Amino acid sequence: MRPSAAITAGLVLGVAAGPASPQQVVPGAGAEVVQLDAVVTDARGELVRDLTQDDFQILEDGKPHRVSQFFVVTRSRPAPAATPAPSDPGVVVEAPSVVTPPDSAAAPGRQVVILVDDLHIGLQSMVEAKRSLRRFLDEVASPDDAIAVVTTSGVGPIQQLTRDRAVVGQALERLITREPSSATNRSARLTPDQAALVLRGDRTALQLAIETVISEPGTLLDANSPQVAVEGGPGAQSAQGAAAAAAGAAGATRDAVEKVAQREVERQATQLLNEALRYSLATLNTLEDVVRSFARMPGRKLCLVVSDGFLDGSGSRESRSLDLRRVLDAATRSGMVMYALDSRGLLTGADASVAAVGASPGVQARVERAAEQIKRDTLTTLADGTGGFLVRGTNDLVAGLRRMLDDNEAYYLLAYEPTNTKRDGRFRKIEVRLPRRPDLKVRTRSGYYAPD
Template sequence: MQRRIFSGIGLLVLCTLTIAAQQPSPGSSPDTPPPTFRLEVNYVEVDAVVTDSQGNLVTDLTLDDFEVRENGRPQKVTAFSTVNLPIERPERPLFANAPIEPDVESNTAAEGRIYTIVLDDLHTRFTNTPRVQRALREFIEQRFGTNDLAAVVYTSGRTNAGQEFTNNTRLLLAAIDRFSGRNLRSEALEINDALNNRPPGEFATGSTGSGARNPSDLSGIPADPLEFERAQNARNTLTLVQKLAEFMEGIRGRRKSILLVSEGISYDVHDVFANSSAGIILQQTRDTVAAATRGNVAIYALDPRGLTAFDEAIEVGGTPADITPSQFSVTGSLQGSLRLSQQSLQVLADETGGFAAVNRNDLSEAFARIVRENSVYYVLGYYPSNDQRDGRFRTLDVRVKRPGLQVRARRGYVAPRGRAPAAKPAVTSANGESMSPAATTALNSPIPLSGIPLTMFAAAYKGTPPDAAVALSLELRLDGLNFAEKNGTFNNRLEVVFSSVDQAGTIRPGSRHVVTLELKPETLAIARQRGFRVLSEITLPPGRYQLRAAVADQGGARSGSVLYDLEVPDFRRTGLSMSGVSLTSASGAATPTVRPKDPLKDFLPGPASTVREFQRNDVLALFAEFYENIQGAPTHMFDMSTTLRAEDGRVVYENREERSSADLQGASGGFGYGHQIPLQNIAPGTYVLRVEGRSRAEKADQQPLGRDVIVRVR
C-alpha cells in the first residue's frame, strides 16, 4: 500500500534529532504516591496495617499519629504515605467471551499490588502439580487486578517457563500452566528402600543417617542416598528468594510480596552429623530473611499439600523385620520431614511480615488475606540514627498515638554489613556510549516509573530473515518538564532508550536516541497539550519478549519507563500468520513527532499512534500484513476485512477486500492491508475494531486469523 498523507493538518515543529546509538543488528487514591525504584544507603522503609478493635482497617491517620522506634530509640520519619489500592477489573464487551487485551501500555494507570510468584518446583511433588495450577489460576482470575503487577519465577532455574513483571493475565496463567513439580522422593522412602534392598548383614554396624529418629540407637540405619541433591535444592531455593528480595529492595513506596508456593525444605539443619550442608543451609536461611527484612519484602508461604501430606506413605512397602521402630520408622520419619518442611515455611514468613498457609485444602482465604494486606496500609521511611553497617538484627516497633488501635508491621530488619557497595559502572548502548544514570535506573526498574508519563505501542512485521521488524511508537507528556527559553525557542534534551528481554531472561540492547528539543512557543503549547511522539524500530527473532522504554530529561531531573509484552510470531512458518495492527488518525498527525526509525512510513498515512480514543470528526487509519506460506498452492484469493463492533455486538462499520495470490509473484507472504474509517457516522461509545484475513487456498486452514483492538469514539 502506498503512503497517503492526510491533508489539512499543519505541524509546527522545530526540533533536531541526534541518534546517539543505533540498534544492534541481528486507580489508587489521590493521596497514594507512585512507587519508585532506587537504592539508598541505610534507608529503611516499613509498611504498617492499622485496625480498630473490631478488625476494621483505619485509613485516616497522618504522620503525626505514628511513632517508629528502632532498638527502642525513636526515629525521625522522613517519608510517609497512605496506600489504598483498588482492584481494577478488565474491560470486556458484552458480546466477548473474555476481556480483550489492550494493545497499548502506559505507566499512568492506577497503582496496584506488586507480587513475585515463586514456584518452588524443586520442593513440590509432581502429584501436587494440579493443586498448584488450580490454586494460582483462581488467584489470577479472581483476585488479580489489571492495575496489579506480578512476575513468575521457578526455583529450578527454568527461565523459559517464567514471566517478567506484567499485568497480562494470559501470560501469567501460561507461566503457571508450565509448572511441574519435581521434588525428590522423601528421605523416609529412600532410606526404607535402602534397608529393604541391603545385602544380608549390611548396615549392621554401618554409618547412620537422619532417617534414624532415636539418637540413642543409630546403628544399622543407612544415610539418605539423596542427601547431596536435597541440600543443593535447598540452597537453590533459598538463594533465589534472597536474590529476588534484594532485587525488589529498590522498589520504594509499596509493600512488596513474594508468594512462595512450596512444600517447604525438609533438610534437617540441626543434624550436622548426618547432613553435611546443615550449617550452610542454616546460614542461607538467615541471609534470605535478612535480605527480605532489609528490603521490606513480605514472604507469604503457601503449602499446596493441604491435609493430605502423608500420601507418600502409600508407596511404603514395609520395613524389614530386623529393624525396630526405635531404630527407624517410616511414619515417624515422614512426620519429622513434614514438621521440618512446615517450619521452614513458617520461619521465612513470620520473620518477614507475611504468613504461612499450611494444612489447608483451600487457599482461597489465604489469597484473600494477602490481597487485603497489600491493598490498604501506611508506608513510613526513615534514615536510622544508627548508621553502622554491622549486620546486626534491629528491632522495629511501630506505634500509633490514637487509643484502641492495633498495628501490624514487621518486627525488625538486619542491617547491611561491610562497606557500602560501589557505584555500578554506567550501562553502555550498542555502540559503546554510556547511558545516563537516570535512564539506566528507569530502564532497569522491574516496574514502570511514572516520572514522565509514557504510552507505548509495538507491532511486529516480517523483516529480514530470520528477524521481525518491530515498529515502536512512544508518546510522552511534556507538561511536567522544564524548558529553558533561548532566542525565542524553548529547549530541553531527552534521552530515549529502548531495550528488550527475551523469554530466557537475556537482555537485548536496543536503540538509544538523544532528542534535542527546540520548540517554538506555539509548538510547545501543542506539545504540552497533545504530547510528543518518538517512532523507532527494533529487530527481533521469533519468541516472547518484554520490551522496555525509558526516557530521561536533561540532567536526569525526571525519568519514566514503560513495559510492553510482545510475542513475535515466526512469519516464515508454514501456514498463515499476521502482523500487529498499527493505527493512526488525522488528528494524531498534529502531535509533534520525531522519526529516527519509522518502518511504517510507506504504509500508514500518518505516524503510528498510541491513542485509542478519537473524536467523531476524525478519520481512523490502520495497517496490517498477512503472511501466507503454503507451498504448491495454486492461484487463489485471499480475503481481508475490517469490522467495528459495538459493545452489544452490532456491526456498525465493515470493509471487505480480496487479493489474488498472483500478486505475490510466487513469493511467500506479504498481503498488505490498509484502510481508513471516517468516524462522523459512528455514535460515541466503546467499540472493538477487528482486522481479519482468510485464505481460500485448498491446503490452507479455513479458520480466519485476526486481531482485536478496543477503540473509543467521543
C-alpha cells in the first residue's frame, strides 16, 4: 500500500520554482542551523505582519536560543514594519528583511498538495469532500497555485504538481473511498475505535464491551454461539463450555463471567486495533513520502489533509507515536506545513449505530464521542506539529480550505543555531514565544530528530 518513491518524487516535477526565498536549512550532516516558519495571529485570528526580530524567542528542549536570521514573508503588501528607534542619531538600525512581491497580483503561486486519505474516509464523507474540493479549485485557489492530488491508498489520481485545472479536476473526480470493511461494519459491537479505547484503559468502553459479550446472542457466553477459543484451554470450546469453565455449571458468579468476557474483549480489541493500525501506517508512510519529495524545493509548501481521522494506538502497546514524529521531522526538514480537515464534520448527522444491549444511551454516546476524538487527535497532532491547524465540526469545507490558504499570506522565517549538537537521534522539542506580545498566538513546528 505504500506508494513508490518514483511516484512521490514525481510530485515535484513539471512546475518551475518561483522567486528564491531564504534557504531551507535544518539539522543534518554538517548543518548547524535550524530554520522555522512561524504564523502569528491576534485574538480575532487575523495575521500579524509587523513584528520584529526582537519580538521572538526560540527555545529548544526548554533552552533559549538567539534568533540568528529573520525574514518577513508576505504575498501581499505588508504593513510598515516596526523598526526600533536608534538611541544614537548616528547609528543606523537595519530594518527586518521582507520577502514580498511588488504587487500582490504578481505574487508567486503556492505549492499545494491535496492529500485525500481514502483509507479513512467514509462513503458519504467522500461525496461531500469531492464536491467541496471542486469548489475550492474553482473559487478559492489562485491560477498561479500549483496543485497535486494524492491518495493514501497509493491507488488512483496521484499526479504531479500542475496549474492545469482540468487535470486537477479529473483527479478529483476519480476519488473513491477505500475504507476497510472492519471500519465500515457499523453493526459490529466492537469497532476499531472502541478497541483503541479499551486498550488504552478506558473503563467505560471496556465495561460496555463486556456487557455486550455477556448479553448478546452469538457472543462468547451465549448458549447458541459458535465454537470459540477460551484462554487457558487447549483449543476451542463451545460457549456452554466457556460459561462452565468461567463459573461452574451452577451458582456462577458475576465476577467470574465478567473475567472471561474481559479476556475475550481484550483479545478482539487487540486484533481489531492491529488491523486498523496497518492502514494508519499506510497513511503515515504516504504522508512522509510526500513531505520528503518536497525537501529540495524552496519556500513554504502546503499539504491539505482531508480525512475522517485515523488511529495511532497512543496509550496502548501498539502505539505509532514514533511514526507520527517521523512525519513531523520530515516536515521540518522539508518546510512543509500540514493542514487537516476532519471530513466527518461535513455530515448532517451522526452514525446510526445501534446501542449495545443493556447499555444506557448516555454511556453508549460517551464511548462513541471518545472514540471519534482519538481519531481526531491524530489529525490535530500532525497539523499542530507542523505549524498548521485542524478544521473540524463544520459543513462548510470550502471555508475551511480558504482559511488554510489565507493562513499563508504572511509569515516569519526564523533561524537559530542549536547548542545541543549531540548526534543521539533524539527528538528536539521547539517552542517559539512572543514574550512582549502575550496577546498573540504563534504557530510553528514542534521539533525535529537529531542525526545519529
